[in-house]
Amino acid sequence: MTTALITGASSGIGAVYARRLAVRGHNLVLVARATDRLNSLASELRDAHGISVEVITADLTDTSQLELVLQRLHAEPSIDILVNNAGAALVGDFASADPAKMETLLSLNVVAPTLLASAVLDSMVARGNGAIINIASVLALLPEYSRGIYAATKAYVLTLSQSLAAEVSAKGVYVQAVLPAATRTEIYERAGGDISKVPDVMEVEALVDAALVGFDRRELVTIPPVPDAAAWEAFEHARGVLALGFSNSEPAARYRSSV
Numbered sequence: 239m240t241t242a243l244i245t246g247a248s249s250g251i252g253a254v255y256a257r258r259l260a261v262r263g264h265n266l267v268l269v270a271r272a273t274d275r276l277n278s279l280a281s282e283l284r285d286a287h288g289i290s291v292e293v294i295t296a297d298l299t300d301t302s303q304l305e306l307v308l309q310r311l312h313a314e315p316s317i318d319i320l321v322n323n324a325g326a327a328l329v330g331d332f333a334s335a336d337p338a339k340m341e342t343l344l345s346l347n348v349v350a351p352t353l354l355a356s357a358v359l360d361s362m363v364a365r366g367n368g369a370i371i372n373i374a375s376v377l378a379l380l381p382e383y384s385r386g387i388y389a390a391t392k393a394y395v396l397t398l399s400q401s402l403a404a405e406v407s408a409k410g411v412y413v414q415a416v417l418p419a420a421t422r423t424e425i426y427e428r429a430g431g432d433i434s435k436v437p438d439v440m441e442v443e444a445l446v447d448a449a450l451v452g453f454d455r456r457e458l459v460t461i462p463p464v465p466d467a468a469a470w471e472a473f474e475h476a477r478g479v480l481a482l483g484f485s486n487s488e489p490a491a492r493y494r495s496s497v
């Protein structure tokens with residue numbers, strides 16, 4: 239049996255990952271702040287699937303509590319699948335954002351998944367297998383649609399996933415970035431928003447099931463609501479065309495004149 243560690247498993251996308259990975263027979267380590275919710279999910283999944291489920295209560299924005307989770311990642315049994323899911327949003331624009339709240343969001347959405355991935359990577363590479371699932375957002379590709387720093391945190395998660403995959407996929411470690419669009423979870427209400435004002439909301443079970451289809455196909459980037467895979471391929475092709483220009487040692491002709 240393999241072991242999956244899921245952050246943010248107490249609700250929403252993370253709780254559905256826990257249920258789905260339990261059905262697949264993985265032992266689980268569930269991480270979040272709400273101990274009661276984690277314990278209740280853990281006992282349900284132990285009873286239903288005969289798997290082992292550990293619970294770690296941790297606020298991932300707190301350095302010493304994050305350290306506890308990092309220690310678990312280094313311990314035995316080793317982690318085969320890391321689901322970097324815990325995250326939050328901040329409503330409101332950048333100009334009026336509270337710097338302390340922005341720093342907390344960066345700790346949760348950027349620093350924690352980075353250090354957690356770092357903690358599992360060495361042993362995954364040494365074993366020649368393992369998987370890291372990073373929950374980003376379609377806003378990583380659509381920053382103008384969202385105010386404040388949330389989209390930037392998710393662009394970081396996408397870029398980290400792409401860069402990590404380039405580094406470790408040949409060493410047997412699979413990295414997936416999942417980009418949900420609006421999905422029915424608690425994230426809106428927690429951030430002071432109102433999900434009833436959001437059009438075209440995907441149900442959370444549908445989102446995770448689709449993401450797991452992408453996982454089984456070993457996709458690097460999975461965007462469940464996009465109907466045509468060719469749209470993503472065209473986007474990646476355009477990126478490749480743009481990159482052809484990065485290796486010139488001289489500025490492009492249009493920048494050699496001030497008019």
Ligand SMILES: NC(=O)c1ccc[n+]([C@@H]2O[C@H](COP(=O)([O-])OP(=O)(O)OC[C@H]3O[C@@H](n4cnc5c(N)ncnc54)[C@H](OP(=O)(O)O)[C@@H]3O)[C@@H](O)[C@H]2O)c1
Binds near residue numbers: 272327426
């Ligand atoms: N729902 C969407 O529309 C949507 C769209 C794109 C991307 N996403 C991404 O999906 C991921 C999961 O969010 P969700 O939509 O499922 O929202 P959610 O229902 O609010 O779940 C967030 C999870 O993160 C945990 N969490 C929050 N703050 C934490 C902290 N300081 N330390 C540890 N755990 C913390 C929460 O548990 P506790 O409160 O118990 O700690 C909860 O389990 C996030 O990364 C989010 O950015 C969501």
